[in-house]
Amino acid sequence: MSQASAAELCTLLINDIYGEVSSKVVAVLLQRGRLPLIQICHHTQLPQKTVKQTLVVLIQQHLVVHFSHIEGGNNVCYYECNWTQAYELLHAGRIIRTVEEIFGTDGALIASNMLQLGHARVSDFLAAYGISTKKAKKAREAEGPTIEADAPISSVETLKEVMMNMLRDRYLVEVKQHHVQLRTDVENVLRADLIQKLRRNFTSELKLMKEVNIQLRAKLKEMEIGDTAVNNGLKRKAAPPGGRAKKRKKVSIYDDEEEEVEWEIDENLVLRINHDKFLVVFRNAELVSLAEQRVGKVSAQVYGEFLKRIEPKIFRCRNNAGEDEDTNDDEAPQKNIKLSCLELSRNFNPDIDLEGSIALPPKEVKSKPRKRSYEDSDDDGRRRNGSSKPNGKHHHDSDEEDEESDEVDEWAENNDEDLDPEAVKRKNRMKLIKQHLMLLAEDSFRFLQSEGNRGMGEWSVNYKELGKTMRSIELERIVEERFDSVGTRLLRIIKDKGKLDEKQIANIALLKQNQIRAVLSGMQECGHLELQEVPRSIPPQVNRTYFLWYFDEQRANALLLSDVYKAMSRNMQRTMVEKEKRKHLIEKSERSDVKANYEEYMTKNEKRELEIWRTREERLLVQLMRLDRIVMILRDF
Numbered sequence: 001m002s003q004a005s006a007a008e009l010c011t012l013l014i015n016d017i018y019g020e021v022s023s024k025v026v027a028v029l030l031q032r033g034r035l036p037l038i039q040i041c042h043h044t045q046l047p048q049k050t051v052k053q054t055l056v057v058l059i060q061q062h063l064v065v066h067f068s069h070i071e072g073g074n075n076v077c078y079y080e081c082n083w084t085q086a087y088e089l090l091h092a093g094r095i096i097r098t099v100e101e102i103f104g105t106d107g108a109l110i111a112s113n114m115l116q117l118g119h120a121r122v123s124d125f126l127a128a129y130g131i132s133t134k135k136a137k138k139a140r141e142a143e144g145p146t147i148e149a150d151a152p153i154s155s156v157e158t159l160k161e162v163m164m165n166m167l168r169d170r171y172l173v174e175v176k177q178h179h180v181q182l183r184t185d186v187e188n189v190l191r192a193d194l195i196q197k198l199r200r201n202f203t204s205e206l207k208l209m210k211e212v213n214i215q216l217r218a219k220l221k222e223m224e225i226g227d228t229a230v231n232n233g234l235k236r237k238a239a240p241p242g243g244r245a246k247k248r249k250k251v252s253i254y255d256d257e258e259e260e261v262e263w264e265i266d267e268n269l270v271l272r273i274n275h276d277k278f279l280v281v282f283r284n285a286e287l288v289s290l291a292e293q294r295v296g297k298v299s300a301q302v303y304g305e306f307l308k309r310i311e312p313k314i315f316r317c318r319n320n321a322g323e324d325e326d327t328n329d330d331e332a333p334q335k336n337i338k339l340s341c342l343e344l345s346r347n348f349n350p351d352i353d354l355e356g357s358i359a360l361p362p363k364e365v366k367s368k369p370r371k372r373s374y375e376d377s378d379d380d381g382r383r384r385n386g387s388s389k390p391n392g393k394h395h396h397d398s399d400e401e402d403e404e405s406d407e408v409d410e411w412a413e414n415n416d417e418d419l420d421p422e423a424v425k426r427k428n429r430m431k432l433i434k435q436h437l438m439l440l441a442e443d444s445f446r447f448l449q450s451e452g453n454r455g456m457g458e459w460s461v462n463y464k465e466l467g468k469t470m471r472s473i474e475l476e477r478i479v480e481e482r483f484d485s486v487g488t489r490l491l492r493i494i495k496d497k498g499k500l501d502e503k504q505i506a507n508i509a510l511l512k513q514n515q516i517r518a519v520l521s522g523m524q525e526c527g528h529l530e531l532q533e534v535p536r537s538i539p540p541q542v543n544r545t546y547f548l549w550y551f552d553e554q555r556a557n558a559l560l561l562s563d564v565y566k567a568m569s570r571n572m573q574r575t576m577v578e579k580e581k582r583k584h585l586i587e588k589s590e591r592s593d594v595k596a597n598y599e600e601y602m603t604k605n606e607k608r609e610l611e612i613w614r615t616r617e618e619r620l621l622v623q624l625m626r627l628d629r630i631v632m633i634l635r636d637f
Contacts, residue, residue, distance in 0.1 A: 095273065114273050163265050237263060299439050475556060529550070
């Protein structure tokens, strides 16, 4: 990994959770890349037994991946740190809270224990939970691992059902062999197999490699996403002994009576937390928050319901298998996930109050035309000769059309009277939902885009453009904090116009050159802008050279991301220093006898110092989560 700030952050995270020995091994792997066991022992100055035990723990947590192959007739195993998985340790609290909102307390306990274990077999997981919910005497007598639960589990069947639902919704995924192996080696093995398989079908090496690259991307994408079948990892539930099989209800006389299939989770599966799916959930929450700032609270709630309906069909935030966002492949473009207003209204949350959320324009009251009198005939005759109506349209023709339109409007208004009150309520609710969706689509950020008119209108979400918008907003916000509104103004001008020299920027911004020179230089030092020199003569001379300012989005985001990693590292180091200062006081407050008699054993000064520590820790953790949000926007969304 090239970024030293990210390596330092991952080392601090592992040191805080798994201890000094694990962080030492991870630091060596991050600094020196993939290494065999002997070289890890050499660089860490640790005995081989200790390094082996540490690697077992790190592999169990998916923090280290490995790959074995033959070198010189010997089987050599290489290890490499999975730094993205190490960073995901920061998301543990967010993940548990999200699972608790969706699946309740049982789901939160499953998620927290899965995060602690890394991955686990379903049968072992259920056995440990079954032991932990029994009496303490039986738990001490039983052998095997136990899982500590804050709240008792109602039954193992309930636990299996929650795990099955989490697996179906892809919050849990099955652990495959490529999950614990080096990505580069997996890609090399697949490439070698494809070349050997396809070589006989191609005479040109160029066409062969092109086809290999296409199939390789498809296979890597399939491996990363996994099996998307609804019943993947499930098995048919055994019928109770002596019981009758349930039958599916017949819908019509032409249907045959079929046996209703009940599913349960396969206990031989090895499962782990799917961090990619949780990033999709976090991105949806960020989009809803942005929509609330732009459009309003009720429209944001409608947008949240829309995103929740299409969420099961989205597996990852970014493109898979290392594909670049801007590359144009020969493959067919991916189809947008569409959702109609009718489908959204069927399962719409009834707690969202849409009445009065949109101010409708007042209805125009059309006055009925008065009858013509005998005195108006002369005026009508004079108007006919100089009439400006096209195609010789007469006044009485327009009167007839007005009467017909009035009849149509009256029929449209009275059409709802024939429906049930519930049907009228549903119809009005659908109209309001459609209006909110239109507001979201008409916003300049394009939260939605129209895809057709089926079911009162079909809509989709362009996540790629919304991701660019969120990154641009975050960058401009940081520039404004560093360089005030002048910096944001100059950044927008350069992004819009392209490469400009200092004089052109000053003219467009309506500012003097000496006012913007220091701001431009400061933005270049921070990495927000770049400077290009274009000589007008050979050899180049300073007084005959154009200095053009331009904006490189990819480089600016990368440098900003490095700064955020460094800020997070300093935040964690500050937390550790503050904690070390009050180490003995914190240990005293966590003792069981002190907790039982807190007022008796803790003095007034100790209580005050402990309160100061808790306040500072809370502020530092809140700041860490804010920085983590910036990282997700710049890197993951």
